[in-house]
Amino acid sequence: MVADRPESVYHCEQPVGDAALVSDARIAGIHGADAQVALGGRLVSVHELPEGEAAKTVDAVTALWDALRLDRAGVLVALGGGCTTDAAGFAAATYLRGIRWVAVPTTLVGQVDAAIGGKTAIDLAEGKNLVGSFHWPVRTVIDPVLLATLPERERREGLAEVVKTGLLMGESLWELPDSQLVRRASAYKSGVCLQDPNDHGARHVLNLGHTFAHALEAAAGYESVTHGSAVALGLLATLRLSGLDTSAVEETLRPEPVHVDRERAWTALQRDKKSQNGRVRLVLLDAPGKPVHGVERPETEVRAALDELIAH
Numbered sequence: 312m313v314a315d316r317p318e319s320v321y322h323c324e325q326p327v328g329d330a331a332l333v334s335d336a337r338i339a340g341i342h343g344a345d346a347q348v349a350l351g352g353r354l355v356s357v358h359e360l361p362e363g364e365a366a367k368t369v370d371a372v373t374a375l376w377d378a379l380r381l382d383r384a385g386v387l388v389a390l391g392g393g394c395t396t397d398a399a400g401f402a403a404a405t406y407l408r409g410i411r412w413v414a415v416p417t418t419l420v421g422q423v424d425a426a427i428g429g430k431t432a433i434d435l436a437e438g439k440n441l442v443g444s445f446h447w448p449v450r451t452v453i454d455p456v457l458l459a460t461l462p463e464r465e466r467r468e469g470l471a472e473v474v475k476t477g478l479l480m481g482e483s484l485w486e487l488p489d490s491q492l493v494r495r496a497s498a499y500k501s502g503v504c505l506q507d508p509n510d511h512g513a514r515h516v517l518n519l520g521h522t523f524a525h526a527l528e529a530a531a532g533y534e535s536v537t538h539g540s541a542v543a544l545g546l547l548a549t550l551r552l553s554g555l556d557t558s559a560v561e562e563t564l565r566p567e568p569v570h571v572d573r574e575r576a577w578t579a580l581q582r583d584k585k586s587q588n589g590r591v592r593l594v595l596l597d598a599p600g601k602p603v604h605g606v607e608r609p610e611t612e613v614r615a616a617l618d619e620l621i622a623h
């Protein structure tokens with residue numbers, strides 16, 4: 312659910328017990344004090360997760376479980392980017408066999424993607440998001456004003472997901488001011504996820520560009536290539552395979568071919584979770600706004616599209 316100001320969550324109509332506020336150290340310093348004021352007398356504890364993916368570890372979540380003092384009427388409020396909401400949401404899914412939680416995303420990635428749809432997760436050494444749970448927040452409060460302090464680098468990460476959503480919707484969302492693009496993109500993702508809360512079908516379209524993106528990230532060892540830049544390249548490959556104009560992606564995201572090992576990328580792409588019987592199944596577009604999923608293309612075409620994303 313989208314609200315105009317984050318305070319509205321702290322006065323939501325559902326009866327809620329004590330509140331625990333969870334954020335990372337950076338966000339605690341920027342927006343933590345406002346959140347504490349808004350939570351008022353309900354707030355019983357404040358917790359910090361490590362910044363970035365370090366939050367999505369068993370150790371970080373164990374420390375949070377140990378520090379929480381909520382009972383089953385309590386509510387955990389996660390304030391931060393996707394790493395914070397993924398890890399704190401997972402803690403809420405598991406603490407006392409599951410307590411309510413509220414997501415207050417503070418990054419563009421969080422506001423248009425990560426904090427919507429009920430997926431919570433932590434990482435394992437073998438890969439990202441391998442342990443988690445579907446545990447929908449009782450409310451997601453999205454306030455684009457919180458993005459004013461977001462560094463440009465982080466904004467670009469989110470812009471890739473905005474372009475993805477715009478292509479799925481058939482709307483040039485990326486041309487809108489933040490307040491509108493966040494509203495439109497978050498409403499679209501919510502709508503798709505509510506049709507398919509446990510990710511069995513309709514939600515697959517949200518993987519547009521991601522088969523290629525995950526392959527490039529894996530080939531880079533999740534280090535030199537950010538998710539947003541990999542998604543930008545993945546969207547380029549998707550549009551090319553769909554026979555559609557690539558200018559929106561090129562002008563808005565300016566994707567640059569990446570330096571990764573071709574064989575490694577191809578092996579990773581074939582292992583993609585959407586492949587069946589060894590054949591890669593893609594999400595493509597019949598036209599902007601008309602996604603189709605489960606598309607099989609000849610291996611040579613898919614490999615050529617991947618190769619074009621890799622620097623010589």
Ligand SMILES: NC(=O)c1ccc[n+]([C@@H]2O[C@H](COP(=O)([O-])OP(=O)(O)OC[C@H]3O[C@@H](n4cnc5c(N)ncnc54)[C@H](O)[C@@H]3O)[C@@H](O)[C@H]2O)c1
Pocket residue numbers: 335337338341362363364367391392393394395397417418419420421424425426427428429430431432439440457458459460461462465468
């Ligand atoms: N659950 C899902 O459906 C889903 C979907 C997409 C992504 N994700 C996950 O989200 C994570 C990435 O999230 P992210 O890109 O938001 O990264 P993040 O949570 O690491 O935040 C990025 C950085 O921005 C800082 N920051 C956050 N808000 C800020 C603000 N308003 N002002 C200044 N600095 C701010 C954070 O402290 C951090 O350093 C990944 O782990 C990914 O797997 C989950």
Ligand SMILES: [Zn+2]
Pocket residue numbers: 472521538542
């Ligand atoms: Zn993504």
